[in-house]
Amino acid sequence: MTDVVIAGIGQTPVGEHWEVSLRSMAVKVILAAIKDSGGLRPQALYVGNVLGATLSHQAHLGALLADFARLRFDDGESPDHRAGIEAETIEAGGASGGAALRQGYLAVKSGLVDVALVVGVEKFTDVVGPEVEAALATATDGDFEAIQGVTPTAQAAMLARRYMHEFNLPVDGLAGFPLTAHANAAGNKNAMFRKAITLEAYHKAEPVSDPLNMFDVAPNADGAAALILTRAELLPKDFSHPLVRVAASCSASDTLGLHNRLDPLWFSAAQVSVEQALRKAGMNREQVDLFEYHDAYSIFAALSLEAAGFAAAGQGWKLAADGSIGLTGQIPCATLGGSKARGNPGGATGVYQAVEAALQLQGRAGSNQIVGAKVALIQCLGGPAATAVTHILEKLED
């Protein structure tokens, strides 16, 4: 079978966009991605979104965005031109963007869709207060966790506390993650926080849910990102970007309830989806040039490095502390700021990860460019890796 390749990308700056509606943000990145592809016409739209129905009171985003972006079957004489293209929303908690990417990949791989459009969009900041935490808590186990008042941040704090206890971390043991993220975001014009932070600032930061402070928790933010997938032979003749293929797409799940896990400090779904992806791509970890992990919380970054096999259990945090995850380190992570400093727009995050990885592999990452990057591992998590969607993107030889 032929390769599924990335034909176009689009993204909006992540931040607080009170002046822009959810649909406007999404349409903007759709048009940008189509333009970047040289004008390919998508035949199917997969939307990654978590909170539309709760925070924005807007579900059914597929048809809505297909309409507002004028994604029709045909503009010509065909009777089909009266209808918009196939469109649906994919939800898997915080992994929704990665899951939407996977559905787009499967659609193209099936041969039934030639050009798939994947859009991640989330509007967080129009609403403030407990309503936001309540909406986010719908991604935890409602009957056994949320009903007790557990929120995703509280879950992450419990994991961090346990991790720090088990593995004897110093109080700032996780600081390397936000420090790296913020340093990298400085070079990303679409990032929410484009300013490096110091260890001193980390020490002074307000606690959010002990032991996590403000810098251990990625900010919920507004954002939209898009990418277009197609088969290599369908690219426009004058397609000018280096070719990036989806070398592997894998997804796994785990219990929603943390209490149901044999070892809460081991992200099994993350591990399994990475192992499957490496197997499918026929690659080993040494070939991975960058890893866009899911750092909604600094503890998630540590556990992801371990689950992905870049560190032994309990040792992931050291890769952040010793600079190994930096842009010139052994395994660069969050190369354009990650969720922590680019911002975390929920269901859009997985699509941002893919867009950023594509920029790296296409040599379009500017001052954050990983020199000679050929293989990117990207992983999107829903909850504490209750869903883990892993993709490997690979730059093809010219």
Place this chain on the structure above:
Amino acid sequence: MTDVVIAGIGQTPVGEHWEVSLRSMAVKVILAAIKDSGGLRPQALYVGNVLGATLSHQAHLGALLADFARLRFDDGESPDHRAGIEAETIEAGGASGGAALRQGYLAVKSGLVDVALVVGVEKFTDVVGPEVEAALATATDGDFEAIQGVTPTAQAAMLARRYMHEFNLPVDGLAGFPLTAHANAAGNKNAMFRKAITLEAYHKAEPVSDPLNMFDVAPNADGAAALILTRAELLPKDFSHPLVRVAASCSASDTLGLHNRLDPLWFSAAQVSVEQALRKAGMNREQVDLFEYHDAYSIFAALSLEAAGFAAAGQGWKLAADGSIGLTGQIPCATLGGSKARGNPGGATGVYQAVEAALQLQGRAGSNQIVGAKVALIQCLGGPAATAVTHILEKLED
């Protein structure tokens, strides 16, 4: 490429199930479908659901159901056994079940998933009052319709009023649809209302949103249905049901806002997806033995018959009035009660349609059996056909 076939089905009675949780309903039908398949092991789970996050405060249903149904990669020695299978939720308003079926089909068709499990589940009746209408209204255009107080039922009523005016319908012109649905539901043990109704009862029914009365509006209900898709060669050797393949799977969209349509009385997305499906299957309308349309409202049934090409514009209601849609009519519809009398469990409805069509084609429809049925057309709508997902199921020769 080899055929994608239906390997197993499961369904729970539709109704008010206050004593059963959303996850329990879903797990029950998952296990039933696996049993019906002779024990196939699903590798991916696609959940059709609309209102989990709003009415049940439970999103992230993919991982949740994969866990509670114990859908793991492997129970053996493989390290993969520690993780649950790939799982996600598909949402496209009332078409979510059909959209989930389509994703399962694409996954198997891609060759990357051998056995896909499609589950539709919805829990409506734990909540009563305006909260339900507000949740349903998230599937309309929030910024231009819902904000004015428009609900899906109000939209349908406007369409019905206009239709009755344009085409000079008598006051009971749409009555044939609920009469047929209720007559058929009498033979379906999983239906919510197993009682035929009379025209007199229709005349006496309470108005819901004029001109629609109680019998023109399908009841929101709890329910879950599941089906397993695989490639024909992967079926167990002793698979005993007649083989049913997915002959075509097509989806199209239209504006969410009714005001944006050139002709609100024409379901363009429904038309286009049916035409594409017939083309893909290489079939014509005369070969269709039954049509499971989306009768959330009786006016939708009329417009669906027209969009699907079984009647000219403005004439669809006559097929109900003259008995053509009855079990022995020219084009049997809602053969096991449809949304009106089987009940309408939102995101599960599209999966119920597929399960019922499979029962017909496998000769398992009991007293409602369409004799010699070989081809079933099923169509699931989100809103007033803002999303239309159409499948053609075909019984293969022995």
